Amino acid sequence: MNQYEVNFIIDPVLSGDEIKSTAGIYETLLKDQGCTIVHVNEMGLRQLAYPINKKSSGVYYCIEFTSLTGAVIGKMELSLRRDERIMRFLTVKLDKYGVKYNEDRRSGKITSYKKKEAKKKPYEGVAPAVKEEIIAPVPVPEVIAAVPTPEVISPIVVAEEE
Amino acid sequence: MASRDDIKFLSNPTIGSQRKKYCRFKKFGIKYIDYKDSEFLLQFINEQGKLLPRRITGNSLKYQKLVAVAVKRSRHLGILPYVADLLK
Numbered sequence: 001m002n003q004y005e006v007n008f009i010i011d012p013v014l015s016g017d018e019i020k021s022t023a024g025i026y027e028t029l030l031k032d033q034g035c036t037i038v039h040v041n042e043m044g045l046r047q048l049a050y051p052i053n054k055k056s057s058g059v060y061y062c063i064e065f066t067s068l069t070g071a072v073i074g075k076m077e078l079s080l081r082r083d084e085r086i087m088r089f090l091t092v093k094l095d096k097y098g099v100k101y102n103e104d105r106r107s108g109k110i111t112s113y114k115k116k117e118a119k120k121k122p123y124e125g126v127a128p129a130v131k132e133e134i135i136a137p138v139p140v141p142e143v144i145a146a147v148p149t150p151e152v153i154s155p156i157v158v159a160e161e162e
Numbered sequence: 163m164a165s166r167d168d169i170k171f172l173s174n175p176t177i178g179s180q181r182k183k184y185c186r187f188k189k190f191g192i193k194y195i196d197y198k199d200s201e202f203l204l205q206f207i208n209e210q211g212k213l214l215p216r217r218i219t220g221n222s223l224k225y226q227k228l229v230a231v232a233v234k235r236s237r238h239l240g241i242l243p244y245v246a247d248l249l250k
Contacts, residue, residue: 007198007239009240043198048240049237049240049241049242049243049244049246050240050243050244050245052240058240060239062198088238088239088240090238090239092197092235095194097193097194098194100194101193101194101196105196112199112201113199113201114201
């Protein structure tokens with residue numbers, strides 16, 4: 001029993017119903033061949049990184065399924081290749097970590113990676129000056145500004161002595 | 163005897179030393195690299211869309227190979243470019 005994942009990009013020129021029906025064709029094809037479909041991920045219209053078939057965008061679909069033998073895949077790929085509405089496709093066999101990753105992704109444990117630019121800054125350069133600006137406004141209104149300043153100044157003085 | 167604290171350096175001794183590189187996959191226990199997550203994979207390619215070498219990313223050999231496969235898959239699917247200019 002192996003778990004596979006097939007991605008394909010559908011031509012965006014088609015109407016919404018046609019796009020859904022093309023994706024449905026491959027779902028039913030897999031079901032007819034005795035596969036169980038785990039999940040269908042519609043990623044929707046996305047911008048391509050480079051033009052494919054002279055088009056700059058495409059509708060992404062990802063179907064996860066389990067199959068006893070890999071024999072289905074040959075048939076499926078053949079029909080994907082013959083289909084003019086499909087711009088690209090990729091079939092991948094998932095290892096145990098991949099299966100777990102996809103489950104966690106669906107249940108919301110893992111979210112897609114985001115850049116942390118605000119956190120990176122203090123590590124890179126002459127940090128303390130930046131830190132003051134961030135820390136100061138937080139405890140502002142009640143505590144007088146005189147309290148935080150000596151703490152902030154002292155490390156700088158030490159650094160100069162060294 | 164002068165203790166370690168009494169010694170004063172003319173220049174900051176920590177300035178020249180580089181931070182030790184590490185493999186982020188080993189350190190944080192990442193086992194699977196998603197080829198659909200373009201934001202994550204952008205960390206491992208340069209501005210022209212080329213794969214960064216291990217000596218810069220610090221990845222262990224095992225995971226560098228997996229990163230390379232993931233990048234190549236996402237290029238095929240049009241998620242990452244094969245050739246680019248000013249990617250970042």
